[in-house]
Amino acid sequence: MNNSLVVVLIASGVAYGTPILFAALGELLAERSGVLNLGVEGMMLVGAAMGFWAEQRVHIGSGAGALVLGLVVAAFSGAVMAAIHAFMVITLRANQIVSGLALTIFAGGLGLSSYLGTDLNIADVPASHTFHAFFPSSVQNWPVVGPIVFGQNPLVYFSWLCVIAVAYYLARTRPGLNVRSVGEAPGAADAMGIDVGKYRYVHTLVGGAFAGVGGATFSLAITPTWNAGDSLVQGAGWIAIALVIFAFWRAELCLVGAYFFGAMQALQPELQARNISLGPTELWSNSLPYVATVVVLVLVSWRGSARRLGAPAALGTPYAREEA
Amino acid sequence: MRLTIERRLDQPRWLAVVVPVASVVVALVIAGIVLLITGHNPISSYRQLFDAAFVQTGSIGQTLIATTPLAFTGLAAAAAFRMRLYNIGGEGQLYMGAIFGSAVGIYLGGRGSASAGVIAAMVVAGCIGGALWASIPGVLRAFLGTSEILTSLMLNYVAGYVLTYLVFQSQSYWRQTKGFNATVFPTGKPLPSNAVWPPWNLHAQGGTPIPLGLFFAVLAGIVLWALYKRTRFGFEVQVLGDSTGAARYAGMRIRRKILAVMAISGAIAGLGGASQVGDFSHALDGDPNGLQKQAYGYSGIVVAALGRYNPFAVLLVALLIGGLDNAGNTLQGASFPSGLVGVIQGIILFCALGGELLVRHRVRLVRPVAATA
Numbered sequence: 001m002n003n004s005l006v007v008v009l010i011a012s013g014v015a016y017g018t019p020i021l022f023a024a025l026g027e028l029l030a031e032r033s034g035v036l037n038l039g040v041e042g043m044m045l046v047g048a049a050m051g052f053w054a055e056q057r058v059h060i061g062s063g064a065g066a067l068v069l070g071l072v073v074a075a076f077s078g079a080v081m082a083a084i085h086a087f088m089v090i091t092l093r094a095n096q097i098v099s100g101l102a103l104t105i106f107a108g109g110l111g112l113s114s115y116l117g118t119d120l121n122i123a124d125v126p127a128s129h130t131f132h133a134f135f136p137s138s139v140q141n142w143p144v145v146g147p148i149v150f151g152q153n154p155l156v157y158f159s160w161l162c163v164i165a166v167a168y169y170l171a172r173t174r175p176g177l178n179v180r181s182v183g184e185a186p187g188a189a190d191a192m193g194i195d196v197g198k199y200r201y202v203h204t205l206v207g208g209a210f211a212g213v214g215g216a217t218f219s220l221a222i223t224p225t226w227n228a229g230d231s232l233v234q235g236a237g238w239i240a241i242a243l244v245i246f247a248f249w250r251a252e253l254c255l256v257g258a259y260f261f262g263a264m265q266a267l268q269p270e271l272q273a274r275n276i277s278l279g280p281t282e283l284w285s286n287s288l289p290y291v292a293t294v295v296v297l298v299l300v301s302w303r304g305s306a307r308r309l310g311a312p313a314a315l316g317t318p319y320a321r322e323e324a
Numbered sequence: 325m326r327l328t329i330e331r332r333l334d335q336p337r338w339l340a341v342v343v344p345v346a347s348v349v350v351a352l353v354i355a356g357i358v359l360l361i362t363g364h365n366p367i368s369s370y371r372q373l374f375d376a377a378f379v380q381t382g383s384i385g386q387t388l389i390a391t392t393p394l395a396f397t398g399l400a401a402a403a404a405f406r407m408r409l410y411n412i413g414g415e416g417q418l419y420m421g422a423i424f425g426s427a428v429g430i431y432l433g434g435r436g437s438a439s440a441g442v443i444a445a446m447v448v449a450g451c452i453g454g455a456l457w458a459s460i461p462g463v464l465r466a467f468l469g470t471s472e473i474l475t476s477l478m479l480n481y482v483a484g485y486v487l488t489y490l491v492f493q494s495q496s497y498w499r500q501t502k503g504f505n506a507t508v509f510p511t512g513k514p515l516p517s518n519a520v521w522p523p524w525n526l527h528a529q530g531g532t533p534i535p536l537g538l539f540f541a542v543l544a545g546i547v548l549w550a551l552y553k554r555t556r557f558g559f560e561v562q563v564l565g566d567s568t569g570a571a572r573y574a575g576m577r578i579r580r581k582i583l584a585v586m587a588i589s590g591a592i593a594g595l596g597g598a599s600q601v602g603d604f605s606h607a608l609d610g611d612p613n614g615l616q617k618q619a620y621g622y623s624g625i626v627v628a629a630l631g632r633y634n635p636f637a638v639l640l641v642a643l644l645i646g647g648l649d650n651a652g653n654t655l656q657g658a659s660f661p662s663g664l665v666g667v668i669q670g671i672i673l674f675c676a677l678g679g680e681l682l683v684r685h686r687v688r689l690v691r692p693v694a695a696t697a
Contacts, residue, residue, distance in 0.1 A: 084674065088674060088677055088678065092677070092678050092681045093329075093681065093685075094677040094678065094680060094681065095629075095677065095680075097410050097412070097473060098625065098629045098673070098677060099674070099677055101412070101622060101625050101626070101673075102626065102629075102670050102673035102674055102677065103670070104622070105622065105623070105626060105666055105669055105670045105673065106666065106667060106669070106670020106671065106673070106674065107670070108666060109666075110619075110652070110663060110665060110666035111663050111665075111666025111667045111669070111670055112663060112666070112667050112670070113663065114662050114663030114666070115362075115661055115662060115663030115664060115666075115667055116663075117663075118661065118662045118663065119362050119661065228662055228663070235481065238477065238481070241474070241477075242474065242477075242478060245474060280489055280493060280494060282485070282488075282489065282493050283485055283486065283489040283493065286481075286485045287481070287482045287485045287486075290478040290479070290481045290482050291478070291482060293474070293478050294464075294474075294475050294478050294479070297464075297470050297471065297474055297475055297478075298464055298468055298470050298475075300470075301464075301468050301469045301470040301471065320329070322330065
């Protein structure tokens with residue numbers, strides 16, 4: 001039963017979807033404050049490299065300490081990358097799209113992440129510790145829930161906590177309400193005494209930290225190694241940006257979408273292994289997440305329903321008090 | 325005293341030239357500091373870079389090869405961004421141009437048509453392929469108001485999968501099916517010789533071939549400049565870019581402009597794709613680690629932004645960034661820090677973006693006004 005296609009797909013969807021989920025939660029926070037950051041891919045790559053480096057270099061007791069430190073360093077370096085974008089678009093009011101793309105080029109596979117990784121000599125060695133499933137194998141073999149829930153690495157459970165935290169923060173807390181108002185109507189928020197610039201900085205940086213953790217999920221759990229270039233993350237950052245829209249800017253829907261996108265990545269090899277042919281599987285299963293996002297985008301924009309579905313009204317626009 | 329940033333009422337013309345040039349200089353200084361901190365010698369790294377890009381034998385030829393696609397994608401981005409239409413789908417539109425262009429090249433070339441006719445047909449086909457692909461986000465934006473940023477981006481991935489599918493996962497018209505090699509590794513069907521774009525040989529550095537596509541790119545730049553500076557259409561596009569409201573009150577047809585500009589932008593990127601096939605690869609490159617790893621479409625946005633969306637500046641910047649790319653490819657190895665090229669490109673772009681603030685705004689020190697009780 002645990003080998004049935006559906007169970008395997010859901011289980012791999014959860015595993016492959018987790019880095020996308022982290023990055024999407026971060027992008028969600030930034031976008032809710034009105035900052036579109038297209039540099040997710042670059043921030044993830046830097047997070048993957050720096051997290052891996054920290055984990056390799058530190059020897060504290062068991063591996064757990066090194067792994068946690070790796071995550072912290074990944075989050076920090078993701079936030080540093082996001083700080084560049086924040087400075088460009090919030091303080092200097094630069095174009096958010098161009099600045100985000102610049103960040104991806106600067107930090108990405110042909111840029112800083114390769115530079116740092118090569119300089120720090122971490123290429124092509126296996127990780128000394130990895131996040132892996134820790135429940136006893138008898139539990140992991142329980143029907144259905146075994147592989148899907150108990151066969152996952154600790155980062156998966158951590159991501160669930162993050163989803164709950166972000167959803168609760170945005171919906172139920174005062175700062176969460178403030179950040180939504182900053183993303184919807186910065187002028188009104190400013191008039192209420194909310195520091196628009198500060199809110200945008202904080203959420204862009206936290207968003208970068210999430211992207212860094214997402215990158216480290218690749219280098220410390222999914223493919224525990226590091227190599228130059230962008231093969232480690234391979235477009236997950238862009239998928240995360242799509243996912244935020246796909247999920248109507250809501251944390252809990254990000255979870256569903258991330259697992260759907262993750263399962264699509266696993267579909268082709270699974271079908272091939274079972275000798276099932278559904279036409280040009282690679283073509284449609286790879287393209288489906290992107291086509292689905294376009295469809296969602298169209299639905300969202302149709303008849304001005306974007307507002308109803310949660311698109312922050314001030315997304316992508318700089319705020320300057322004297323020009324508002 | 326505090327710093328304030330206020331909008332300039334008039335933008336001095338000299339700033340538009342000085343700021344981008346200064347951006348490059350500042351960027352090189354910052355990247356030099358990064359190099360110093362990480363224990364590399366910036367002077368020797370830059371010298372290596374410059375030698376590999378423009379001085380070594382054959383380097384200019386290689387730089388021009390790297391420049392050609394960037395000139396196309398840079399012009400494509402500039403055409404759209406000038407109207408604040410953020411077409412970041414140049415990547416996918418380039419693939420589509422390559423697919424259309426190579427199909428026509430294989431078909432007409434195989435029928436033994438005259439070379440000039442085949443090349444002209446490939447150019448047209450490439451433009452059509454790119455324009456059609458760009459029209460998907462264009463139509464969605466014009467009629468449904470869907471943000472073109474993300475739709476055009478998503479379609480890049482779809483186009484990439486289509487490209488790979490045609491050569492790697494199917495027995496399509498584009499795939500080489502005959503011969504021993506075809507059974508070992510999937511490759512695109514080679515263009516017949518009369519569909520190959522002949523380079524123009526310059527007697528410098530012991531023979532420097534200038535790709536035919538580069539001439540098309542320069543031509544496209546001139547046409548784009550004339551279109552935007554000398555026609556009513558171009559004027560309306562610029563008004564739309566500066567103020568949608570003003571354009572609407574003046575009765576300009578916004579929907580048509582969106583459709584037209586997206587199609588023009590896509591056509592230029594698609595022409596770049598046809599040039600990739602005709603000038604360089606001579607077959608459709610479906611390898612996920614081939615054309616798709618070059619990210620010409622994304623670099624084109626950097627080129628366009630640095631050239632401040634002016635077609636002639638874009639062509640010059642393409643040469644600079646193309647030189648950097650070429651040097652980065654040549655210098656992969658132990659003695660040269662890997663990833664430096666991306667770092668420099670990123671810093672240049674950030675400096676240019678920051679410099680944009682100085683063009684549009686004035687930064688002043690002002691005394692805070694004392695509050696009157």
